[in-house]
Amino acid sequence: MTANLVEMRGITKSFPGVRALQEVDFSLRPGEVHALLGENGAGKSTLVKILSGVFAKDGGTVRLFGQIAEHLTPLRAQELGVAIIHQELNLCQHLTVTENIFLGREIVRNGRLCRREMTQAAREVLGRLNIALDPDTIVGNLAISKQQMVEIAKALATDAKVLIMDEPTSALTAKEIDDLFIIIHRLRKEGRGIIYISHRLDELQHIVDRVTILRDGEFITCTNLADTTLPEIIANMVGREINEKFPRVTCKVGKTVFEVKRLNAGRLVRNVSLSLREGEIVGIAGLMGAGRTETMRAIFGVDATSSGEIWLDGSKIDIRHPEDAIKRGVVLVPEDRKRDGLCTRLVIRENIALPNLDILCGPTSFVRRDQERKMANKAMEDLRIKAPHIDVDAASLSGGNQQKVVLGKWLARQARVVIFDEPTRGIDVAAKVEIYNLMNDLKQRGIAILFVSSEMPEILGISDRIIVMCDGRVTGEMPIEDATQEKIMELATQFEVKQ
Amino acid sequence: MAETRPNIVKRVFAIRGMGQVITVFFGIIVLGSIFGLLNPNFLSDRNMHNLLRQIAPFLIVGIGQSYVLITGNIDLSIGSVLGMSCMISATLMTRGVNPWLAVLLTFIPAVVTGIINGLLVARVKLPPFIATLGTMTIARGIAQVVNGNRNTDAIGQGAQLFRDVFYYGRFNLFGVNFPYNTVWIALGLWLVFNFLLSRTRTGRHIYAVGSNREAAQLSGVNVTKTVVKAYTVSAFCACVAGLIQCAQGGLGTMDSGTTFELFAVAASVIGGVSTLGGQGILLGTIMGACVWGIMQNGLSLANVFVAYRNISVGIIVIISVWADIIVRDGRSRRLRAQAEQAAASLRETTTTN
Numbered sequence: 001m002t003a004n005l006v007e008m009r010g011i012t013k014s015f016p017g018v019r020a021l022q023e024v025d026f027s028l029r030p031g032e033v034h035a036l037l038g039e040n041g042a043g044k045s046t047l048v049k050i051l052s053g054v055f056a057k058d059g060g061t062v063r064l065f066g067q068i069a070e071h072l073t074p075l076r077a078q079e080l081g082v083a084i085i086h087q088e089l090n091l092c093q094h095l096t097v098t099e100n101i102f103l104g105r106e107i108v109r110n111g112r113l114c115r116r117e118m119t120q121a122a123r124e125v126l127g128r129l130n131i132a133l134d135p136d137t138i139v140g141n142l143a144i145s146k147q148q149m150v151e152i153a154k155a156l157a158t159d160a161k162v163l164i165m166d167e168p169t170s171a172l173t174a175k176e177i178d179d180l181f182i183i184i185h186r187l188r189k190e191g192r193g194i195i196y197i198s199h200r201l202d203e204l205q206h207i208v209d210r211v212t213i214l215r216d217g218e219f220i221t222c223t224n225l226a227d228t229t230l231p232e233i234i235a236n237m238v239g240r241e242i243n244e245k246f247p248r249v250t251c252k253v254g255k256t257v258f259e260v261k262r263l264n265a266g267r268l269v270r271n272v273s274l275s276l277r278e279g280e281i282v283g284i285a286g287l288m289g290a291g292r293t294e295t296m297r298a299i300f301g302v303d304a305t306s307s308g309e310i311w312l313d314g315s316k317i318d319i320r321h322p323e324d325a326i327k328r329g330v331v332l333v334p335e336d337r338k339r340d341g342l343c344t345r346l347v348i349r350e351n352i353a354l355p356n357l358d359i360l361c362g363p364t365s366f367v368r369r370d371q372e373r374k375m376a377n378k379a380m381e382d383l384r385i386k387a388p389h390i391d392v393d394a395a396s397l398s399g400g401n402q403q404k405v406v407l408g409k410w411l412a413r414q415a416r417v418v419i420f421d422e423p424t425r426g427i428d429v430a431a432k433v434e435i436y437n438l439m440n441d442l443k444q445r446g447i448a449i450l451f452v453s454s455e456m457p458e459i460l461g462i463s464d465r466i467i468v469m470c471d472g473r474v475t476g477e478m479p480i481e482d483a484t485q486e487k488i489m490e491l492a493t494q495f496e497v498k499q
Numbered sequence: 500m501a502e503t504r505p506n507i508v509k510r511v512f513a514i515r516g517m518g519q520v521i522t523v524f525f526g527i528i529v530l531g532s533i534f535g536l537l538n539p540n541f542l543s544d545r546n547m548h549n550l551l552r553q554i555a556p557f558l559i560v561g562i563g564q565s566y567v568l569i570t571g572n573i574d575l576s577i578g579s580v581l582g583m584s585c586m587i588s589a590t591l592m593t594r595g596v597n598p599w600l601a602v603l604l605t606f607i608p609a610v611v612t613g614i615i616n617g618l619l620v621a622r623v624k625l626p627p628f629i630a631t632l633g634t635m636t637i638a639r640g641i642a643q644v645v646n647g648n649r650n651t652d653a654i655g656q657g658a659q660l661f662r663d664v665f666y667y668g669r670f671n672l673f674g675v676n677f678p679y680n681t682v683w684i685a686l687g688l689w690l691v692f693n694f695l696l697s698r699t700r701t702g703r704h705i706y707a708v709g710s711n712r713e714a715a716q717l718s719g720v721n722v723t724k725t726v727v728k729a730y731t732v733s734a735f736c737a738c739v740a741g742l743i744q745c746a747q748g749g750l751g752t753m754d755s756g757t758t759f760e761l762f763a764v765a766a767s768v769i770g771g772v773s774t775l776g777g778q779g780i781l782l783g784t785i786m787g788a789c790v791w792g793i794m795q796n797g798l799s800l801a802n803v804f805v806a807y808r809n810i811s812v813g814i815i816v817i818i819s820v821w822a823d824i825i826v827r828d829g830r831s832r833r834l835r836a837q838a839e840q841a842a843a844s845l846r847e848t849t850t851t852n
Contacts, residue, residue: 302717326719340717343710345777347515354707355718357700365700409718 003066004029005162005193006051011060013046020046023060024219026212028162028193033184033207035196035225038214038237044197047214048164051195052084053077065161083155084164089147093140098122100139101154125153129183145176152183163187164195169203173287174489181207201230213237237429246461247433249440253464254278257448258330258417263308265298267291270472272308276417276448281439283463284452285488291472292452293335296419300332301325312416326355329416333406333423335452337399341406344395348387349376351394352408359413379408384434400431407438418442419450424458436462456485470494516780518826519771523786523819527793534797541800544676551678552666554792555685556740560759561766561784562692563736566729568767569696571709571776572620572627574730576612577737577763579638581756584609584741586642589651589751598654598661606738612638613734617727635760643753651751658749665746681743688739692732693781705729709776765812766791769819790815 006028013021021043028034036044049055051062053072062069064080072080091100098115101122107114122135131149139147148168155163165184169177184194184207196208204211204225212222213236220236258276263269268291276282284292297303299310301319310317312328319325325332334340343351353360353372360372376390383404387397394405403423410418420439424432439449439462453459459466466483468476468491476491534541560577567574584605591601612634619630654662668680696702704725707715716722737756744755768774769790770783794815798808 300717321719321721322717323719323721332717334714334717339711340713343707343714343777345710346706350703350706354703354715354720357703361700366698367700367703 004063005065006195007061007063007066008047008051009061009063011047011050011062012058013050013055014058019217021050021057021217024214024217025222026219027222028195030161030191030193031188032209033188033194033196035198035204035208035211036214037198037201037211037233042214042237043217044214045166046217048084048166048195048197051077051162052082052164078158078160081159081161082164083158083160083162084166085148085151085155085168086166089144089151091139091147091150094138096136096138097126097133097142097150097153098135100150101125101135101157103154105158121157122153125157129153129156129186131183143176145172145179148172148180149183152187156187160192162193162195164197166197168196169198173289177203201233204230204233246458247436247440248461249444251279251444253280254446257313259309259311260299261309261311263295263298263305263310265303265305265308266294268294268472269298269305272469272472272474274450274467274474274477276450278446278448279443280464281443281449281451281462283459283466284450284469285456285459285466286469286492287454289471290469290492292469293421294472295469296332296421296450296452299325300330300419302332326413327358329414330419331355331410331413331415331417332419333410333421335421335425337403337406341409342394342402344393347391347393348380348385348397348405349373349390351405352376352379352390352412355409356412375412376408379405379412382411383408383438400427400434403427403431403435407435411438411442415442415447417448417450419452421452422454423451424453424455432458456488459488460485468492514780516771516778516783520780520783520786522822523770523783523790527786527789530790530793530797534793534801537797537801541797546796546800548676548678550792550796551682553796554788555679555681556743556759557762557766557791558685558785558788559688559736559740559743560763561770561788562689562781563733564760564763565767565770565772565779565781565784566692566696566705566732567627568764568772568774569709569776569779570705570726570729571712572726572729573631573764573774574616574733575628575631575760576616576635576638577733578756578759578761579635579642580609580612580734580737581741581744581759582642582752582754583612583638583645584738585745585755586645586651586751586753588742589654589745590646592654592658592661592745593646593651593751598658602661602742605742606735608641609734609738609741610731613731614727616734617730618723620730621723621726646751646753648753650753653750654745662746662749665743667746681747684739684743688736689781689785692736696781701725701728706777709778711777762791765816769816774820790819 004027008026011024053074213220263272385404475494588605620627666681766787770787772779
C-alpha cells in the first residue's frame, strides 16, 4: 500500500471569536479525487488554506508524502508539490500562456530569458493534458474555461502532486465541464491527488472517489462515494434531512404587467421577447454565456439597446438608464454582489438608502435621516440581516447577509417587477431558503418576478413558468408542469448552425 | 429589532473618518506647541491672523479636491484653473470692466473647465490623471494668453472694494480684531460644501460612485452627472481661490496657483480622504489644510530654508497616508474577524431553529 499524499490529523484552528476547525481529519491517496463538502463557512477553505500554507494551524499534524510538514508557508507548500486552482483564477491577463506557466520560475541563462525553451516546455505540458492551446496566446483573450486549463498546466509544470480545485466548474458550460473531467481523470491516472471543493453535488458521481464532509468546522464523515447517497450527503452537510427543498407557493396569476418585445442589444441579446404576469415567477434558464445577464442589463437600462420595446402596464416605456427603470418600479438584483450590488465602503444604512434617495429626499434633495434610519431598520428586521446595527460597514458582513442588504435596497420601494439575477450564488443553504421564501412573498403581493439561475433544481423548484435562452435568443418557453431537466437542456443547447 | 441610539459622543466617534480627524487634531496641537517653543512669535496674535489667511486658500482648493477624490478620481487642473481665474479677473478689471461683473465672468471659464473635466473622465472615460493633466496645461495656457503673455498691471482704485471683500476686509468688534475676509470666505464655502456632501442626495451619490461605481449605477445613480458635479465644485473652488489671489496681490500673475493641485491633494489625504474614493470627510480637509499651513508658516518662522520646508512637508504627507494604511489594515483584519463571527452566529441560529 502506498503512503497517503496528504494526512491531516486533529487539525484545529481558531480566529478571534470563532472556532473555524475542530479536530478535523483529512487524507488524500495517490490517484484519488477527494471531495471536500460542506455549507459555506463549514471550514473547507480554512482547511485547504492550512494545507497550502496560507494559514498556520493551532493544533494537529500535517503530513505531506509521509513527512511531517511543520511551519508551512505558501512558497514551501508549492515547493513540496501542493497547488491550488482558485475559484477566482490567479493569472496575469496581459501575459501569454507560457509566461503565466513559468511566472516566478522563468528559465534564465546569463540574465536572458530562454523563451524558446519555456514555450517548448509549456507546449509539452499542454500536450500531455490534451489541451489544444497555443502557448503564445495572451491569457486575457482566452475563455474562462481555457484559463482554468492554463492554471492546471501551471500546477503540473511544477510537478504538483496535490491539486486543490475550489469550485472549478462554477463558471463553465456543460461541455467545458466534461473537458475538465477528462483532464481530472488523466491527472488521477498519473497518480496525483485532487481535492475537489464544490457546491454542485450532482457532479460528484462523475469524478469523485471519496467524500469528506465538514459542518461548522467539525469533521462529520468520510466515506467512499459508492457507499453513500446524495440525500445522505446533503443530510450530513446541513445536519438534517431536507424534505421540502423548495418552498413553492401557488397564487392566482393576474394580468400581464411587463412585456419585452423583440429586444436587441449586442451579440448576446437577439430578438428577445418575453412577458410577465402579476404574481408569477418566470425562470430564465440557460448555459453560461446564453445572454441571460446581458438581457437583464439591457432591460434595466444598463447597457444600450439597438432596438426593441418595453411595455409596462399596457403602455410603452422608455428605459435608457437604470434610473428610468427604478422610477417605473422595475428593479434588478444583480448577479455579482461584490462587483455590482454593494458599496462595501459604505454602511448598511447607506447601501439600503442608495436607490431610494428619491423617496428619502422628497423635493428638497436633503436626506431625511430619521426616515433613512427607519427604512434601514425595517429592512434589517424584515430580511433578518445579522448585524449589530445599521451603521456597520457592508464589507464586514457574510455573503448571505450581504446579499440580503442588496435585496433590502430594492424591497424598500414599491416595485412592480423584480429581476433576480443568480440571487443564491455562493451563499449557504439556509440563506438560500430565506431568499426563496422572500421571492414567494413578493409573488403573493402581486409582484412579477424574473428569476435568472444556472442551477436547474432551483429553477424547477421555484418558477411558475420557464423561459430558456441559448446564444442570445429565447429558444423555448414552458409552464412548470411540463418542464423537465432534459427539455430545458435540449433547448439550452439549440445553437444555430453557423455559416 | 428595536432601534437603539447611542449617546451623542459615541455617535460622533462612530462617524467614519472621525478617528483620523481626531488624530490629526492632536497632531496640530503638537505641531503648534513645537513651533511655539521654537519661536514665541508663532503664537502671537498677529501671526495667528497671518496663519489663518495662509490656510484659507489651501482649505478652499482642498474642499474641491476632496470632492473629486471621494468620487475615486483626481483633479490636477486646480492650480491652473486658479491661475486662469486670477488672470482673467485681473485682465478684465484693468480693462475697465466693473469688478463685480468681472468676478461673474471669471466663473464661466472655470466652471466650464470643471464640466469638461467631468465629461472627459465619466463620459469619454479617460483616466482622470491624463484628462486633468490635459486641461491643466490648457488652462495654464489660457492664463498666459489672456493678457498677451504678460502679468497684468495693478487692478487699480476702482477695484478696492473687490480687494476688501475677497481678502483684506476685516471687522473689529469690542476691540477684538476678527480674521481677514478671506478666512470667512473659506469657512463659508466649507460650511456650504460640507452640508452638500454630508446631507444631500448628490453628496451621497458622490460617496457611492467612489465606493463602487457599478453598484451605484445599478442603483439608479447617474454616474456621469455625479462626477461632473464633483469636478465642477473643484473648479468653482479653484476659481474662488484665484479671485482671492487676485485680490491679495492686486494684479494677475500668470504662474499663480502653480502646484496648488498637489497642496489640495495633501490637505485632503492628511485629513483622511482616501485617494481610492468613497472615504473621507471635509472636517478632515480642514485639519489637513491647517497642518499644511502650520508647517509652511512655522518652518519659515523657525528660519528653515524653503528647500527643507518642502522636504519636511513632503515627508508629512507620506507619513500621514502611510499611517492611514496601517490603521485601515488593522481595521480590515478586525472586519474579517467580525464577518467570521457573524457567520458563526448565523450558523448557531439556523441550527437551533
